[in-house]
Amino acid sequence: MCGIVGYVGKERALPRVLSGLKFLEYRGYDSAGVAYLFNDEVKITKEVGRISSLEKLIDLDADSYMAIGHTRWATHGEPSVSNSHPHRIGKFTVVHNGIIENYLSLKEDLKKKGIKFLSSTDTEVIPALLDYYYKSEKDILKTIKKVIGILEGSFALGIICDDDKENIYAVRRGSPLILALDKMGMFIASDVPAILCYTNKYILLEQNEIAKINKNSYQVYDQNLKEIKKEVKTFEGSQDAAMLNGYEHYMLKEIHEEEKVYLDTLNYYVSDNSFKETMPEFKKYNNIHIVACGSAYYVGCIAKNLIENYANIPVYVEVASEYRYKKNFYDSNTLVIIISQSGETADSLEALRRAKNDGIDTLAIVNVVLSSIAREAKYTLYVKAGPEIAVATTKAFLAQTTLMALLAVRLSRKNELLKEFVGVEKYINEILSRNYLDYAKEIAKSNDTFFIGRLVDYALCLEGSLKLKETAYINSVAFQAGELKHGTISLITKGTPVIGICTCHEIAPKTISNLKEVAARGAKIIYITSEEVEDNFYDKLIILPKLADLVMPIITVIPLQLIAYEVAKLKGCDIDKPRNLAKSVTVE
Numbered sequence: 001m002c003g004i005v006g007y008v009g010k011e012r013a014l015p016r017v018l019s020g021l022k023f024l025e026y027r028g029y030d031s032a033g034v035a036y037l038f039n040d041e042v043k044i045t046k047e048v049g050r051i052s053s054l055e056k057l058i059d060l061d062a063d064s065y066m067a068i069g070h071t072r073w074a075t076h077g078e079p080s081v082s083n084s085h086p087h088r089i090g091k092f093t094v095v096h097n098g099i100i101e102n103y104l105s106l107k108e109d110l111k112k113k114g115i116k117f118l119s120s121t122d123t124e125v126i127p128a129l130l131d132y133y134y135k136s137e138k139d140i141l142k143t144i145k146k147v148i149g150i151l152e153g154s155f156a157l158g159i160i161c162d163d164d165k166e167n168i169y170a171v172r173r174g175s176p177l178i179l180a181l182d183k184m185g186m187f188i189a190s191d192v193p194a195i196l197c198y199t200n201k202y203i204l205l206e207q208n209e210i211a212k213i214n215k216n217s218y219q220v221y222d223q224n225l226k227e228i229k230k231e232v233k234t235f236e237g238s239q240d241a242a243m244l245n246g247y248e249h250y251m252l253k254e255i256h257e258e259e260k261v262y263l264d265t266l267n268y269y270v271s272d273n274s275f276k277e278t279m280p281e282f283k284k285y286n287n288i289h290i291v292a293c294g295s296a297y298y299v300g301c302i303a304k305n306l307i308e309n310y311a312n313i314p315v316y317v318e319v320a321s322e323y324r325y326k327k328n329f330y331d332s333n334t335l336v337i338i339i340s341q342s343g344e345t346a347d348s349l350e351a352l353r354r355a356k357n358d359g360i361d362t363l364a365i366v367n368v369v370l371s372s373i374a375r376e377a378k379y380t381l382y383v384k385a386g387p388e389i390a391v392a393t394t395k396a397f398l399a400q401t402t403l404m405a406l407l408a409v410r411l412s413r414k415n416e417l418l419k420e421f422v423g424v425e426k427y428i429n430e431i432l433s434r435n436y437l438d439y440a441k442e443i444a445k446s447n448d449t450f451f452i453g454r455l456v457d458y459a460l461c462l463e464g465s466l467k468l469k470e471t472a473y474i475n476s477v478a479f480q481a482g483e484l485k486h487g488t489i490s491l492i493t494k495g496t497p498v499i500g501i502c503t504c505h506e507i508a509p510k511t512i513s514n515l516k517e518v519a520a521r522g523a524k525i526i527y528i529t530s531e532e533v534e535d536n537f538y539d540k541l542i543i544l545p546k547l548a549d550l551v552m553p554i555i556t557v558i559p560l561q562l563i564a565y566e567v568a569k570l571k572g573c574d575i576d577k578p579r580n581l582a583k584s585v586t587v588e
């Protein structure tokens with residue numbers, strides 16, 4: 001949700017913290033700030049907007065060797081300088097990612113003790129509590145331990161205390177945080193890309209662990225302040241994977257990585273048309289629930305079609321924010337599958353925890369290695385998408401769809417179906433090489449767009465529509481093709497773009513009839529199909545290769561992603577960081 005970077009070492013701290021924050025900007029980008037030690041004093045600079053605006057206010061050459069920084073996605077209080085992090089009260093300066101659920105009552109108590117607050121954030125109670133309890137505890141670690149015992153909610157914190165000019169302190173519960181080690185110093189960061197310019201060695205902080213870093217060393221303590229040994233991990237991905245590499249936007253770069261992502265995911269689970277041991281058999285399950293949010297939920301909708309059709313197992317799909325509160329019908333033969341690119345989405349994580357508490361087996365389909373969902377599920381299958389920086393997901397969607405199609409085959413126990421995956425990458429490549437600008441021009445002219453399709457095509461419509469809404473700010477609705485005439489068709493007027501998707505050929509005549517109905521009312525039809533069409537009811541046509549139904553969704557999503565990208569570009573939108581969004585939604 002927000003991004004944290006801290007550095008203490010032998011090099012100047014501000015360039016390192018600022019460059020790290022730029023890599024985390026995808027997590028939130030409505031304001032940013034840094035606190036740094038300069039001439040033995042903690043200085044704070046904050047600004048509304050992007051890191052680039054903050055950078056203009058900072059002297060990167062300042063002789064400062066210890067700093068913490070933050071990029072914010074506002075939850076409590078509007079984006080403003082006073083609400084930006086770091087927050088400072090008394091001797092403590094803090095950056096925070098997460099949400100403090102009991103902040104209102106804490107704030108009231110602290111106000112009664114005479115503490116004055118300057119922001120409307122939940123975060124500000126943290127330095128206030130630290131400063132208050134430090135007066136009696138007189139020890140920073142003991143104070144942090146005391147305060148995290150009081151806080152409810154989720155947090156990753158970077159902390160500086162005026163009385164300790166050598167160490168940065170860090171602690172996490174819920175929200176992710178890593179330590180990273182470099183010959184020239186130590187980092188804390190919300191995510192690995194922030195530190196990859198400097199090092200690929202990192203340590204994952206677990207729940208409630210407290211860390212202390214200085215220019216030469218680090219210590220990690222458990223909740224009882226007992227020092228613990230931590231494994232130093234090496235990030236395997238290249239830094240290129242987290243950089244633009246000549247593309248104009250991360251979204252475009254990531255879409256163009258889809259051929260590789262497809263192959264990486266396939267080859268991780270399959271070799272010579274057989275499953276490797278990386279893919280468990282999942283034999284005992286006769287009922288499946290798929291739970292996720294946003295695009296990951298739409299992958300679930302695609303997977304429902306594939307698993308039901310190929311494996312003959314009933315699948316229930318629900319968005320995580322509903323699933324976690326509703327009555328669920330499951331038993332020991334139910335598998336609850338959580339799909340999440342980030343592995344940190346709060347509602348998905350809580351849905352997983354709920355199923356676990358109810359004694360139900362869980363499977364995580366995750367991109368980010370060792371993320372919370374990946375670690376807490378009974379089984380975890382990773383998609384091999386690599387770091388996804390653009391806020392709107394593309395390559396992770398394709399990788400998740402690939403993996404769910406493989407899972408459908410695994411559950412069907414018809415291994416011969418694996419041959420359908422052979423060579424799909426060539427089609428991905430060919431579809432990526434086409435030009436989608438003409439289709440985009442049609443859509444960019446309009447304020448409303450409709451996507452219609454049936455069954456699995458409807459699931460793809462949902463994703464195409466979301467991509468257009470979030471990246472190009474076009475109001476767009478996805479409908480089951482047969483449902484439109486039950487009311488919504490009244491919104492179709494002359495020139496309204498309607499994108500019809502039909503890859504399920506047995507029902508093509510029905511979908512085509514629905515498209516003709518809207519064409520008769522003036523709609524401009526873009527028809528996406530994998531069969532030659534004789535009738536001329538459309539304005540523009542996208543013909544895809546005709547592959548098995550099992551793998552068709554993998555290639556069909558690509559034109560939808562590229563059309564949304566082109567429309568967003570024509571409209572001059574902020575493609576990689578659409579307004580109001582953040583990459584990883586760690587609030588409920």
Ligand code: F6R
Binds near residue numbers: 296345
């Ligand atoms: C849309 C998008 C979101 C995410 C959703 C779930 O492009 O990226 O809808 O799919 O927020 O995120 P994860 O997959 O990280 O759980």
